[in-house]
Amino acid sequence: MAPIFSPLLLFLSFLCFFTLGAMPFTVIMSDSGVPSDLVDGPQNGFSMNKDGARTDAREQEAVYDIMRATGNDWATEIPDVCRGRWHGIECKPDKDNVYHVVSLSFGALSDDTAFPTCDPTRSHISPSITKLPYLRTLFFYRCLTYNPQPIPSFLGHLGPTLQTLVLRENGHVGPIPIELGNLTRLSVLDLHKNNLNGSIPVSLGRITGLRSLDLSGNTLTGSIPNFTFPILSILDLNQNLLMGSIPSSIGACHALIKMDLGHNRLAGPLPDSVGGLKSLMLMDLSYNRLKGPLPMWIRSLISLQTLILKGNQMGPTPIPSDLFDGMKGLMTLILSNMNLHGPLPASLGRLPSLRVLHLDGNNFNGSIPASFRELKNVSELRLNDNVLMGPIPFGREMVWRMRRKLRLYNNSGLCYKSNSGLEDNLDSSFNSGFGTCEYIHIFTLREDRVSLSYTMNNLIWYRIHHSRNSNLRPLTSK
Ligand SMILES: *[C@@H]1O[C@H](CO)[C@@H](O)[C@H](O)[C@H]1NC(C)=O
Ligand SMILES: *[C@@H]1O[C@H](CO)[C@@H](O)[C@H](O)[C@H]1NC(C)=O
Ligand SMILES: *[C@@H]1O[C@H](CO)[C@@H](O)[C@H](O)[C@H]1NC(C)=O
Ligand SMILES: *[C@@H]1O[C@H](CO)[C@@H](O)[C@H](O)[C@H]1NC(C)=O
Ligand SMILES: *[C@@H]1O[C@H](CO)[C@@H](O)[C@H](O)[C@H]1NC(C)=O
Ligand SMILES: *[C@@H]1O[C@H](CO)[C@@H](O)[C@H](O)[C@H]1NC(C)=O
Numbered sequence: 001m002a003p004i005f006s007p008l009l010l011f012l013s014f015l016c017f018f019t020l021g022a023m024p025f026t027v028i029m030s031d032s033g034v035p036s037d038l039v040d041g042p043q044n045g046f047s048m049n050k051d052g053a054r055t056d057a058r059e060q061e062a063v064y065d066i067m068r069a070t071g072n073d074w075a076t077e078i079p080d081v082c083r084g085r086w087h088g089i090e091c092k093p094d095k096d097n098v099y100h101v102v103s104l105s106f107g108a109l110s111d112d113t114a115f116p117t118c119d120p121t122r123s124h125i126s127p128s129i130t131k132l133p134y135l136r137t138l139f140f141y142r143c144l145t146y147n148p149q150p151i152p153s154f155l156g157h158l159g160p161t162l163q164t165l166v167l168r169e170n171g172h173v174g175p176i177p178i179e180l181g182n183l184t185r186l187s188v189l190d191l192h193k194n195n196l197n198g199s200i201p202v203s204l205g206r207i208t209g210l211r212s213l214d215l216s217g218n219t220l221t222g223s224i225p226n227f228t229f230p231i232l233s234i235l236d237l238n239q240n241l242l243m244g245s246i247p248s249s250i251g252a253c254h255a256l257i258k259m260d261l262g263h264n265r266l267a268g269p270l271p272d273s274v275g276g277l278k279s280l281m282l283m284d285l286s287y288n289r290l291k292g293p294l295p296m297w298i299r300s301l302i303s304l305q306t307l308i309l310k311g312n313q314m315g316p317t318p319i320p321s322d323l324f325d326g327m328k329g330l331m332t333l334i335l336s337n338m339n340l341h342g343p344l345p346a347s348l349g350r351l352p353s354l355r356v357l358h359l360d361g362n363n364f365n366g367s368i369p370a371s372f373r374e375l376k377n378v379s380e381l382r383l384n385d386n387v388l389m390g391p392i393p394f395g396r397e398m399v400w401r402m403r404r405k406l407r408l409y410n411n412s413g414l415c416y417k418s419n420s421g422l423e424d425n426l427d428s429s430f431n432s433g434f435g436t437c438e439y440i441h442i443f444t445l446r447e448d449r450v451s452l453s454y455t456m457n458n459l460i461w462y463r464i465h466h467s468r469n470s471n472l473r474p475l476t477s478k
Pocket of ligand 1: 157178181182
């Protein structure tokens with residue numbers, strides 16, 4: 001049985017991160033705190049009726065209605081739905097041994113997950129769903145896709161037991177009904193990839209126990225309401241048309257682990273309150289209209305592993321030299337196309353966990369810091385489309401390890417030292433246009449300042465050592 005359910009478990013772990021417990025197959029969230037007169041038995045994926053137990057008669061009729069509305073008329077032939085043993089329904093007995101429906105799921109999640117599928121041409125969600133007072137989980141995946149319709153506002157009348165509402169890629173159009181704010185016991189609300197428009201209802205702020213809110217992949221407009229969800233760990237509003245600034249109230253969502261607001265039209269500076277999110281592991285704010293400079297509080301995001309700010313014109317501004325100091329867990333840093341200027345901070349080379357570093361499409365100048373040699377675990381490094389110059393500091397093995405994932409093209413004068421072996425390793429299509437750094441001579445400029453010179457692109461470059469800025473400069477501009 002396990003192979004049948006594992007894709008669902010995987011999928012839901014993905015949906016809900018680790019808000020779902022270690023229960024074997026079930027989409028039901030933890031019961032703690034929810035008043036219920038149901039007897040909690042082990043969940044095993046089937047509705048295991050003891051002999052003599054019966055499904056509540058009104059709920060049985062409601063299930064027939066719901067199944068008919070999705071084109072699953074076969075279910076009406078089943079004399080006792082909680083004994084029907086189809087994947088996608090779960091029931092639990094109360095103390096009188098009457099079974100109640102606690103979970104309904106629809107949609108072909110994967111080839112081997114056999115939830116009932118929906119008739120693509122005529123499916124809808126039956127209002128009889130509100131006759132299931134014990135329902136904790138309602139799950140529709142790609143069910144109404146070919147028969148687009150609004151999210152029914154009657155879902156707001158579902159009992160206060162509802163914990164998980166998933167209407168994922170389900171073809172819904174129109175606004176998010178404000179009535180969903182009545183579902184104050186919800187833990188998971190997932191409306192990913194529908195065609196929802198209008199603004200995010202302020203009423204959702206009433207669902208104070210929300211752990212995962214995914215409204216990504218819609219065309220929602222307006223600004224993000226001043227929500228404060230004390231135990232929210234996942235906030236995904238990616239790919240909408242949200243405007244305005246990021247509300248500073250987001251800093252009061254102290255449990256946030258993932259915050260994805262990418263691909264919207266959010267403007268203004270990042271609110272300082274975000275710096276207090278000590279659990280945040282992923283922050284994606286890419287492709288918005290956020291303004292710089294890069295805030296120093298980024299450093300205080302002590303759990304951060306992934307930071308994606310690309311596509312926000314935050315410049316012209318530099319990366320402060322100590323901005324990422326001490327961020328030991330940072331694995332992915334994506335700052336492409338942000339109009340960042342000035343030198344590459346040497347401290348970036350000292351981020352021990354870094355695996356992916358994209359700094360392409362900016363105006364970084366000067367040379368690549370020698371510390372970048374220490375990026376032993378980086379498998380992807382993009383420095384292309386900047387105005388970098390001087391010798392490429394990487395060793396042969398590092399270039400070999402990254403191969404085409406090392407991008408250095410379109411800079412103003414990068415070169416490799418002859419006999420470094422790089423000439424054999426730099427892939428010609430991705431890293432073309434470099435010559436060897438032709439070492440000319442060492443000379444003394446005033447007292448103890450010594451410069452090395454290279455020729456690149458027919459210019460002579462020099463570097464002053466022992467000065468605060470040891471970047472290469474073109475000799476001809478002096
Ligand atoms: C549900 O919410 C709406 C609007 O938010 C409200 O007017 C209505 O009274 C609520 N209904 C119930 C049953 O709580
Ligand atoms: C939402 O989309 C529907 C069509 O699906 C349209 O009639 C309605 O005007 C839109 N509403 C907003 C607020 O854009
Ligand atoms: C959020 O709160 C701020 C100040 O606290 C206020 O200016 C703003 O209008 C509020 N935004 C919304 C959408 O309620
Ligand atoms: C770098 O990668 C190696 C091998 O994958 C791993 O053992 C090591 O722990 C990594 N270092 C850091 C700081 O992540
Ligand atoms: C880099 O650009 C800044 C302006 O953004 C300039 O002040 C600085 O001199 C430049 N540095 C080098 C080494 O070219
Ligand atoms: C080279 O990079 C600069 C940004 O530094 C960009 O503006 C320019 O379009 C790039 N050139 C090409 C040919 O891609």
